[in-house]
Amino acid sequence: MRNYVKKISYPIVMLSLLVMSYVTPLLPVITAHADTEGNTKIILFQNEKGTAQVTSLPDPTTGKITWTIEVEKNQQSAANQLAFSLSEGEQTVLPESIQSNGTPFTYDPQRQQLMEETTSSSFSQMTLTFQTKALKTLTIKSAFLQTEEENGQVKEDIINTTDVAVVLPDNQSTEATSAEAVLADSQEQTEASEKQPATKSSESQPQAESNTASTAIESPLDTQASAPAASKLSSGGSFKNDVPEVDNVLLGEAQYFHIFANHATLNTHTNGNLAVGELNGNVNFGTSIQDGSLATEINYIQKVNTIANSSFVSGTDSRKNKVVFGPSVTVDLADQNQQPAVFVNGQRMDHLKTSEVFQDQSASEPYIDFKKVFSMLQATSERLGAYPQTPGVTKDFTDNNQRVINTARAENDTQEVVLTLTDEQGNPLDDGVYELQNKKTHKEVDEEVTNDDGQVIETDLPEGDYSFVETEAPDGYLIDKKPISFSADTIDEENQKVVVTLSKTELEKDTPITIKGLTKGTSPVLINVDTEGASTVNIKSQIKLEYTDGTTRNSHETEDFDDAVILWNFINQPENQKLSINSPFQGTILAVGDTVDVHQNVDGSIIADTVLVNAETHRWDLQANETVVPIIKLAAMNHLLSLDTTTVSGTKKWDDYDNKFNTRPTSITVQLLQNGEVFQTKTVTPNKEGEWHYEFTDLPTTDESGQTYDYAIQETPVEGYTTKVNGYDLVNTYRNTETTEVSGTKTWNDNDNQFNTRPESITVKLMQNGEKYAEKIVKADKKGNWTYRFDKLPKYDAEGKEYTYTIQEEKVPEYTTEIKGYDLVNTYRNTEKTAVSGTKTWNDYDNKFNTRPESITVDLMQNGKEIDKQTVKADNQGNWTYRFDNLPKYDAEGKEYTYTIQEEKVSGYTTKV
Known part of the structure; x- marks a missing residue:
């Protein structure tokens, strides 16, 4: 047997960390439930290497627990040895109880390690059984090993490890449980064990993804409870249910949060609420000031990596809290003494009540759909970024130390019109074509195609009456030709759109910018910042604000957002752009897809992919209803085309004397006409029995307007045949196209017209099978020659019989006619x-x-x-x-x-x- 000391030494080190982590509650712990007999079934790993699960069965009479590990290795890992390390903790492994079925295992009692003795190149199944003396905990670590030879010595490395942590509570619930294994290499596990807080999971609160997950299994026979009991939380519902007016604001859900991001790391006091997909909350957060302006503070966190126990701000009679967590977060609502308390991933929240906490019931039904909202924000940013600077706005940057933007004299603007096309379920439809018409003259003003959000957007329309008319529906939908009418008006001064354009260079200067002419409670000032595709933007310009009532604004905590009228829209960003705030900054930051790294105070919302808070920030929600100007919102809906289909089929018959002349082609082309236009084409060939059939299937029955299609067929002409269509059947009749000709000369035997008796012309009759078929008037040509020719004469009749052609001449007075083949000889007969x-x-x-x-x-x-x-x-x-x-x-x-x-x-x- 090989010496496995080297390959097992690593798990020993890890085991010591695992035990320490559990004691210091730094490692996650999975809360499992036993059935009525105390059985639990836990997944140790389930990945590309294979699957393994452990079943525990307690025996109250003996105080022992029987563990059964069932393993099935996949083919790619069949040659890798499997090892399990058993850390006693407060349990005692009984070596004499260890048994294996399938692949044999050996046990090292000093290291408490079970190792697979041999490997196979095929799939491998095995069962391992052992007992422990139940005291408190047991940690099981799984590892796949790879053996190689190097310089003649055996080298064995750990190529994959898996840890799972489970706690079996005292009460033997009838609910089943399972825990998913997560692969991690040694470095990731070590780092994770140092950083992550303890977590507990139940069926309703599955464990979050992590680079490490240890398996600490507590005996159901132990009367000491080591963690608070889990409780199922109520659903948070949806943000729209809580804030119905969200559809009427410019930035949607993001406008109601201080930080709205997929990822957020808080390293400095964050004075405001969060809506984040993943949180590293190393410090507290929440809107501290309470002056009665806010009725409810809402926070939404889908995944928690770390969170400070001082997070959130306690609710009061004047302001309530609502906190919603994603399904991966472990939330418990009672402490060890079963007293009401809120624990998030094992961390007690000092400022939350159990009635204020909710949880998504599934990842498919989040409180806020970040992907959808960021898609909307991206479209909004692009739309706003297309606006030019408003006439009347001035920028005086001549003095670098006193740079001023003045919006006081911005000129009035016209309304923006947005038409949204959806299906019957309210899903946006792209590729709908709309013509914007003057309502009175019906003349076309513009033509637009709906974008990915189903929208057609018209800006800066002159005052007047207009109509949208759909000219082409998206594929698969009925067109709606009913005009959608509206009137565009001039915007009053209070609600006008004010746009300022800046370059990133102007914000990167280390001198302040003062924005003047701001009016509280009006539409905001939109500042489009062209980042020019730079990978990093370092903002060094301090932003100062002056209002028309003579007041100025400095950075401070507040709950009153009436003066929040600045929106910074960062555009033309490359992927993974980093935006660093290095001077005090005021106004909402819209930087979709960016990483915003805050190193100086920011007052306003921060909307980005990733937000890193390294300096104090203050909530200051943008006040912008609908958009930076009132929008005329129009709605249109297309119905699906009828799903009913039909089939057109028919046969081909040949009327050609059973292909007597070998003229029948090997294939024909049948064209299907839809309302008179070629819709589909098929090449048709005979089957083994010589029968000719065709079929067009899955044909739509109605057009975009719901009108029934008219289907007909036609055949591409076949040489030598005429085609007759009977309904959907075709009959081809052979027209023998082989032709012949008859030609001859006229000779006069009249002594060179001595007596001037020759006529100017003669008439030659062509006889087909004795019947007159054609005739020609024949005259002498310029050289005096008399010739005639009958061209393109059918050679065969309808039955394929060859025609007989002869000629006759109408009588010429005083001449006798002699016919020699197709030649004529006229002889003069003198009668004087x-x-x-x-x-x-x-x-x-x-x-x-x-x-x-x-x-x-x-x-x-x-x-x-x-x-x-x-x-x-x-x-x-x-x-x-x-x-x-x-x-x-x-x-x-x-x-x-x-x-x-x-x-x-x-x-x-x-x-x-």
């Missing part, structure tokens, strides 16, 4: 006619010899070729004539025919033509 006629003369002595025949045959010759013949006889008068009619005058080439005749031979005659 001629005739050939003649007579037959007989030179036969009037047929003396009777040789004349009864008829002759005349042959008609066309260009030397016989084309016709005619039998000719004498007519009734004896004349022999012939005639060939309707003879074509021209051949196909337009050449004129030559017609001649011949007579077939007549016997006995000779013929002459």
Whole structure:
């Protein structure tokens, strides 16, 4: 077994401190309650290392207490050894009673130390049991150890310790209890043991966070009570319930306290009341003077680290006290003899009555919500910091030894208007857009968006009538278009806003500043101090005040605040700025986020993140209703949009011959229209079964005005298809977009228009499957060419069958048309006619010899070729004539025919033509 002397030596030193601390009541003590059988269950530690709790069971017949420690180590601490040190105090540990289950433990009786023998790389559970002879107290200390090798030697260090302190009172209450363990390293524990007062905690008053918490457990068998009994305190309610007018003052809750801070340390007499998140009260505080001006002195302290027993000022018939503590503060209302008394963290309060003390019942419901108030103060500081210096205010700093600010001739100002937008529960809403309009003309004067506090702020408006009109509601809320009207007036002299601007440099000079022209009981003078982003500001200028009634003011304690009309607003601060007051200073200090370190007397409220009082200070509450000028406060409310939603869904059908031409896309785009505008878009693809479905879900049903939305759908066009929408269903019909063309030429066969018979134009008809589809009028171009073209003709019909295209020509007079494919040939047909006629003369002595025949045959010759013949006889008068009619005058080439005749031979005659 390893030697653990080194690693346990530290707990021994700590144990001696713990015992001493309890005796001198410097260490916290947790008041626990046993059940009806005397059992208690206390948490030793519960953190990233694991959990451990100790259960005590007293045996009145033997005077022994059986202790059971149950441990579960987390994986990250499985390799670290666990040790417990048992300080007897006034109890005796019985070594023979020590037993362990799971990981074995060894016990060193000289040091009264229980140590884990081995460790494991996995999770570890163990149970440790031992008994003590009950006399008075037992201290249990837990420690995690880390073992390393250095230069060949084993080195073991304490890496985590936990102490818990518990007192078991005599009366065995049926209420259960638990105490939370807090981790602390050795240095923090040593420092804490030297500084912190004894504390007691109950179920209703949980222990405050601390760097150390020892476990001193008093036996329920001991008849000696070592601490006053705990009593449950009444709730303090809320500050607003006590001071309803808090909403009507400039600085809210902070305006009613001498020190309003998240953290405050008092090292010098502080003459005033406090509202602080954490107090280190090393000296007394409270408003000492009582002249009947204040009816109640209110103090609120969320957490107490130290507090002097002389704190607060005793109440009288003319002024009552109300003190509210946070839930982490241990407050007891009886002493050891069960007599009424107020103990705060074990420290008796000499000036408080039990009826004056209250306590927050939970951290979630504080008497004052510091986070909320400081957020408001930050916004107020920024708003006030934007004001320019008031016209008529003068600053005469020519003589450094007699610097003067005079406000007596400040000019009148106009009102400030603040519109606050909230939801139905009164929570502020940002991002609401408001248009400020002239009420009569409705013309826009300005447009503003509500800030994080839900506010729209208008300053320096000319006198007149105005309206705010909401043009855009915050997301998720209905718009309220009803105008909110108001009138802006000029502020009278008594209530006018007076603003002075200073730089930090002017306050850092070691010469006084006198502020003149102040009037008691009026709106305050706002002094905006530009700190210029400096990390520290050292104020060395003494502040003196002169009033219009001829009086001056010096630093003093008072309860009369009628002349408190100075507000110092420190702006443009970096994070963690420190403001040091090194000369007597008068007026309320608004330094949100700063540390204010007071080294000279201050009369006024000090409002900051941290306040360090190292010189005497005096309460002097600012008197400022609403703001530095009267504010026109307007309220607006937006209702939530309807939470009802709807769904739009549908199917997609394809009418394309089962994708015969492989034209169907892999996806389509469906657009959801909300009141005619594209609201959402979805890409739709077929499922495994080839079905096309889409769905739009969680769609709002109403708009910002409560009007029901109208939803419709449309489809991004699909090439080659026409879309039809049936409700929310889509049908796409294939339009075969493959095209073709028909073109051709016109040829004239008319001897180059020899007879000027060619027309100026012809008409070509396009036939689709034998039906007329289109026609064109065709003319010769500049070069004399006759061409035509039909473009972009559908190649297929609705069923996907290819069209047959042919052409026809309207008849051209005197021409014949021949169609060759899509080409045309027009041939001229000449219809001019001629005739050939003649007579037959007989030179036969009037047929003396009777040789004349009864008829002759005349042959008609066309260009030397016989084309016709005619039998000719004498007519009734004896004349022999012939005639060939309707003879074509021209051949196909337009050449004129030559017609001649011949007579077939007549016997006995000779013929002459």
